[in-house]
Amino acid sequence: MEYASRRRLHMDLRVASPSIRRVLIRRMAMTASFAVLTVAATATETRAAYPLFAARFLSFDTGYAPYAMAIADLNADGSPDLAVTDFRVNTVQVLLGMGDGTFAVKAYFATGLQPLSVAIGDLNADGKPDLVTANDL
Template sequence: MMFSTDLNSYPYSIAIHDFNKDGQADITVANHGTKNLVTFLGRGNGTFENQASYGVSFNFDPLVVGAGNFDKDERSEIVVAYEDMDNVDVFVTYDTGSFGHQITYITGYWSNFLAVGDFNNDTRLDLVVAHGQNDIVSVLLGYGNGSFANQTIYSTGSGPQSLVVNDFNNDNRLDIVVANYYNNTVSVLLGYGNGSFANQMIYSTGSYPIFVTVGDFNNDNQLDIIIVNSGYSTVSVLLGYGNGSFANQKTYPTGSGPSSVVVGDFNHDTRLDIVVTNFYGKSIIRRQKKVRWS
């Protein structure tokens, strides 16, 4: 099934949450070309309503959209970050699926990626945003009512492009891993559980790392990370030791211009596989049990 986001809209990012409190997953799309958000409300059977008329228009290009239930009202709010801007906007959602009550928060410049998590263990969702021009991530702690504290910033490598949030040292506190596009590294920032983070630890990757995600690739019950290297057309796997540190990378070839990766057990053998999209190769590559991660 395909759903139109209008001519020259150039959809760039999506978020999937329940935006109208009906218990069904909905889709919100950030359109880079038409500078707006549109929503497709889910019917609960795998189909969606036509593009909602209650989109939000912007003066600047939305680059990334995220969502979370920031005020505990059973509806997910929407977070939008922009190209060439130094702020994020949080939009309250209504039972109709429409948006309103925009709140703006100052952050770093040129937001490439954002993620949601509870960084201070207060059961309230917080935000972390990667800023490609400032070489930082911004952490905004949530108050549980849809609003956030001012940002706290942490240094990364050059050109943070993507990030992932998880507990990499088994202390029940969320940590952050950031892919740094311009100096071919990932930064690991271990969380203290109070909303603050340790200074970055740096690991080498391939050329121009553009995307990072997580999985247990060697079945040792410790989280590992996988990075898409758009320059060398490879992926790097860094096996985790379970204490927040990682082994040196092992690289595996992909098609030309890899841009993203999805992790899952696609052949039901209890071993994680990966699917990589290749921007220039116009293909996808799946790797399964024939590849040894360690």
């Protein structure tokens, strides 16, 4: 699980779930001193076991085994984009943010064997974000 900052002091909870082959995003609105949870889990048993997860996650198909993710504005359009590793097919997938909380236009990039993490940063000082993965093997 990771927390990612959004505009206007909002936080999102992002979960990569290899067992259901999806990325789940839970939006949370930040108030003065605590987070008001506005979206949560999809599985009935999860909602019953954890009342905190009473609403639905936004859910995105991301391949066979999504494992790790990073968020950044990769295409300089002002909307956050997702980079998600796929442990089984040795790729990192990019989902471009549409600005309304949804994602579209996946691109796949090859990685080494079994990517366990992904990070985004300007590695070559050209002013543009770069993707880097760390692998299991």
